[in-house]
Amino acid sequence: MSCVRFLLQIFTGEGDFLVEFGSQGSAPEEFERPTDITVDAKGNIYVVDFGNNHIQKFAPLISQTKNE
Secondary structure, three states: OEEEOOEEEEEOOOOOEEEEEOEEOOOOOEEOOEEEEEEOOOOOEEEEEHHHOEEEEEOOOOOOOOOO
């Protein structure tokens, strides 16, 4: 995972891009100054937003298998 400006980007363990979301603001899925990201044992994603003085929780991503 990576927070670039106001955008949350999520990658696989191998570095493949999965999804990105977020924009500047204070509504859900918006960030002012994201500083930290963590994932709990159930896969929930937590983003610390220093600029909005809160932590946002996001549901786990559903794993998708590539058929190659």
